[in-house]
Amino acid sequence: MASAATSFCSPPLTSSRASVLRQCQQLNPNRLSFPINLNTAKRAPNLTVQHAPLPLKVLCARGKRGTTAKKPATSDPVYRNRLVNMFVNRILKKGKKSLAYHIIYQALKNIQQKTQSNPLAVLREAVNGVTPDVAVKARRVGGSTQQVPIEVGTFQGKALAIRWLLEASRKRSGRSMVLKLSSEVMDAAKGTGEAIKKRETTHKMAEANRAFVHFR
Numbered sequence: 484m485a486s487a488a489t490s491f492c493s494p495p496l497t498s499s500r501a502s503v504l505r506q507c508q509q510l511n512p513n514r515l516s517f518p519i520n521l522n523t524a525k526r527a528p529n530l531t532v533q534h535a536p537l538p539l540k541v542l543c544a545r546g547k548r549g550t551t552a553k554k555p556a557t558s559d560p561v562y563r564n565r566l567v568n569m570f571v572n573r574i575l576k577k578g579k580k581s582l583a584y585h586i587i588y589q590a591l592k593n594i595q596q597k598t599q600s601n602p603l604a605v606l607r608e609a610v611n612g613v614t615p616d617v618a619v620k621a622r623r624v625g626g627s628t629q630q631v632p633i634e635v636g637t638f639q640g641k642a643l644a645i646r647w648l649l650e651a652s653r654k655r656s657g658r659s660m661v662l663k664l665s666s667e668v669m670d671a672a673k674g675t676g677e678a679i680k681k682r683e684t685t686h687k688m689a690e691a692n693r694a695f696v697h698f699r
Contacts, residue, residue, distance in 0.1 A: 609671035651677035
């Protein structure tokens with residue numbers, strides 16, 4: 484009788500994704516466990532556990548872990564440019580995407596008025612100037628934390644450049660993010676500004692820690 488109760492308590496594990504989802508839907512959301520059949524509980528009065536624990540990680544342990552496919556970068560609705568949309572997604576805060584679009588478009592308009600040239604070309608030149616060749620990552624080496632140089636891919640380098648440009652823009656004095664962003668982009672296109680200094684500092688740190696490159 485106890486074995487029968489045990490079989491009712493623990494449903495069989497399967498590697499099928501559909502069966503795992505069905506089993507997960509039957510979980511008690513309050514206790515993360517499967518309920519025991521009432522008839523089984525009456526036949527086994529000595530069974531004190533009213534819910535058989537079966538965590539989600541046990542259910543999904545036998546399934547193969549798949550890799551998530553990267554979504555291709557989309558273009559913005561005005562300039563039809565992926566780089567502009569990457570800026571919009573990274574300047575976005577609290578889901579206010581219309582405000583992010585407004586800041587980017589007004590900044591590009593301000594760049595066009597001041598430089599009398601294509602703002603997308605200036606933006607691309609600024610991103611290419613800030614994009615690092617190598618980056619550093621903190622690793623535990625010999626009981627201490629060291630900044631280990633790592634290689635940077637094309638997409639990762641562009642993401643770092645956009646992050647550094649936005650951080651340098653926010654640190655500038657003033658209240659208007661449009662003016663601060665446009666000024667930082669124009670400075671980066673000329674080879675100056677805080678974002679360019681951040682890239683040079685990263686390169687110097689990576690050069691100084693070349694001895695730890697095999698710990699990456």
